Amino acid sequence: MTSEVGRLREVLMHVPGQEVTLVNESNYRRYLFRAPMSLEEARREVEELIDVYRREGVVVRTVDGLEDKPNAMYARDPFLMTPGGAIISSFMYDVRRGEEQAFMEVMKGLGYPIVKVMGNEEVFEGGNAMLLSPSVAMAGVGERTSRAGLEAFSKVVKSMGVSEVIEVQVPMNVIHIDEYVAQVDVKTIVAVRQMFPWEAMDRLRRLGFNVVPVEYSQLPGGVSARLCLNMVAVRPGRVVMGSGCNAVRKLLEGEGMDVIEVNVDEVLKGGGGVHCLTGVLRREPVKEN
Secondary structure: OOOOOOOEEEEEEOOOOHHHHHOOOOOOOOOOOOOOOOHHHHHHHHHHHHHHHHHOOOEEEEOOOOOOOHHHHOOOOOEEEOOOOEEEOEOOOOOOOOHHHHHHHHHHHHOOOEEEEOOOOOOEOHHHEEEOOOOEEEEEEEOOEOHHHHHHHHHHHHOOOOOEEEEEEOOOOOOOHHHOEEEEEOOEEEEEOOOOOHHHHHHHHHOOOEEEEEOHHHOOOOOOOOOOOOOEEEEOOEEEEEOOOHHHHHHHHHOOOEEEEEOOOOHHHHOOOHHHHOEEEEEOOOOOO
16 A cells, blocks of 8 residues: 555454453453453444445455454554555564464465564554655654664665655654544645644645644543544545544544544453554555645
């Protein structure tokens, strides 16, 4: 893929299974969850999201197994697809290590090339990087992506024609940049004003992007509570987002976007939303003006 908004054609996802029942009141923090979740409700939410994608013409592939990996439903993180193939992540925490191998084997079986497997020191998670166009990428550096991981990502995508990798510092109170920034159209990005760095915003605008600010006060419970910006475009100007984010939905509609809402209340207990649940395999290319 060469952007976050080209028409979505194929995704790789994991429907939560018995691994979710490993998480309880005494260990949920160790598993990086906010609270234990209901397996039945989490499965229903992920399956409903899959149904939405299929109705939008998206081919949905799944990774099975992973019975000891409660976070495996968050399929964005084990890899990031690039124009030439997949970058395989290197997780910060051991409770997630191993997910990337399962996703990689499925991608290999589907015929997708693997262009880079991150090393132990190259900490990198797919939710911390975005390809915005054939020439522009954005990546966060913080707890879940080390400086070495960022540099390795930059080297890979620059070898494929990306000329600009915009670095974004990830605040301590969030995990990945997809919690507070999203691309919703070919040249439109939404970002939380109080969290998105001015330098990154300025550079995007100089590159011709329209950066639409979302006020922190518009986010119910704060930036991480409902993950209102953790959304997926199925084509330019048409996005799938979690319900309960009325102010953000109205802002997007005011910018001319079509919005599909899905319920992810249970899934949010593990710290991820719609974008986190979606491992993108293939999008149609977009043209830069």
